[in-house]
Amino acid sequence: MSYYKRDKRAWLVLSDGSVFEGYNFGCEGTTIGEIVFTTGMTGYQEVLTDPSYYGQIVLQTYPLIGNYGINSDDMESEKSWVNGYITKEWCEEPSNFRNAKNINEFMIEQDKIGIWDVDTRAITRIIREHGTMNGAITTESFENNKEELLEKIRAFKVVDPVQAVTRKNKGWYYSQVNRANHVALIDYGYKHNIRRMLLRLGCNVTVMPANTTIEEIRTLNPDGIMLSNGPGDPAENVQIIENLKDFINYGKPIFGICLGHQLLALALGGETFKLKYGHRGMNQPVKDVTMDRVFITSQNHGYAVVSESIPEAVGQVTHFNLNDGTCEGIEYKNIHAFTVQFHPEASAGPNDTGYLFEKFTNLMERGQQGCL
Template sequence: MTPIAPNHKPAILALSDGTVVRGRSIGSVGTTGGELCFNTSMTGYQEIFTDPSYHGQLMMMTYPHIGNYGTMSRDDEARKVMISGLIVRSFSDDYSNPIADGSLQDYLERNKLIGISGVDTRMLVRHIRTKGVMNAVISSEISDEKELIRKAKEWDDMEGLELATRVTRKEAQTVPSDGPYRIAAMDYGIKQNIINSFVNRGCTLRVFPAETAPEKVMEWEADGYFFSNGPGDPNASSHYGLPVVEAAKKSGKPLFGICLGHQLMALSEGIPIRKMFVGHRGANQPVKNLKTGLVEISTQNHGFAVDEKRIDTSKVEVTHINLNDQTIEGLRFKNFQGMSVQYHPEASPGPHDSSYLFDQFMEMVEQGAGHKEQATTGTEKSN
């Protein structure tokens, strides 16, 4: 028998294909919907819930027990919870963690997140892997299954959906460091640990909102340009993303992209992006580095990918592939100084096998900026 939370209201999960499962409400009471996806991480649920790349998605955790170590404010990757809803098999109201701030239930209520527990997540994962990604609705206030199925069918599809502007910051912000290098970072939903990864390497960051005009970004005279992760269809973000990528390419400075940023850099070279049948989401995805032959265990979160059937090898070199399905996971660009990966080298949560990618980018920045002793410090130039 699937374990349930007996002190919580009944809830329903309805998929757009007519599949309906019942369980118990967790978090806030209400109705929510989005693209149903699953994450295979065993831990790190708070970092997952606050990852802006998950905006607009219902998150199903494949690990059966969720909530048993509580929550800690320091683990947030953004200023608020970003997922649209949560689906788990067994939910723990109690927690055992001496440094936790509180329970996951309190955290979900505080962030007004709606969820459901006590459902057969293994069955649902198999269903999605067979049928493909689809929309769904969670409700703890509507009991009419047909109405919920209708809502799921009417929910906006992720393909063609522009979401980065919903999670980006409203104003540019400088994040100082003691180092000499200046990185202009485009915020399409940037994670906090990406910012930390640059600051820890001596970079002062100027983080720009997603729709910032390229002229404004170029005014800051960065030593390198970073294009962040983010939610939604990259094709729908290209009208504001590509002009900045093109301006950065013309600057002659190195470029680095992660996730959505990787896809925008590929689009700038005319390489199409496709919607995946089932995305990659978890902290245990095997990636092969084609340059070294080594395998990295990576953190991933993407439902779109570079179209491997339409790759143009005169413009890019494929550097990394996913060993589960051969999806392209990394590129080096031949017409400008640029590198990008589909996955998350900053982890959070997950392994740090791929953190060297930040170091590789910094080597490119250092070569372009010249000797460190001749560079002006980021704090002096940050205004």
């Protein structure tokens, strides 16, 4: 890939044959991925560095992206995982006291291809009406080989995404406000703010690879297990689901977020399905039926748990999405586990659903006192 030129043309090609012409930013070249849209007005840096977007070309529905720049504090992982980026406009001269570079410089640094000055509303409507589809961003002429490009687009598939984004070795992080809780955070593509929330609450955290076994958990002897977010179809993670059955029998408190929520449901006999275009953004209304309260949540997922697949004897649906009624949270019976589909660490409220982390730490402390 080569570097950005201000007047370089670029094209977005959808798998249905639609073509949108715009301008290139970031690097030049061709990239293929699953096109999804996210509705957040802010949080673009978190989007670009969230491993859950692995293999996807992300469209921002908010028209101006990059106006507060890029900084080192808001990274949700060490790098960007998106396959491409689509915006209406991007800001060349951001204004913020934390700004270190603009979004174009970040895209070049991360070797990512972007397109701007396209009709993002029209593209979003296509996805909403027809569902998530593959596409390509290219700065290369394809007039003579459009069919060849379309074949590649239609054949694209995200393969083993969790294995691609998970860490390979354990990582240890120590809280400055120690409440003596030790959490094993299983990394299916975790966002760093999950770790930050646990540290803030006085938990020491060991981040472990996705394929961690019960033998490794027993050796670590944590007070609780956190199942992180991550990319892809949860049902494809067959061995991870088997490992989770062992974690359940281990008896320590478990808290799952997003993919972790889906994986635990599958481990306990539930089912998942693919949403038409997913939930991505910071404005998803979720009702907590146990509190009889509605929260505005941050979400990023393309699959959901089938509520009816969780038997009453196994668990209770505690949260549901007010837009489409899908399952957003489960509390399990006879085991010390609960999960949510949304991201309580992402500060959408800004901190409304942070109570779930407190609930997890309280469960661990009760376990230390022999009260579980």
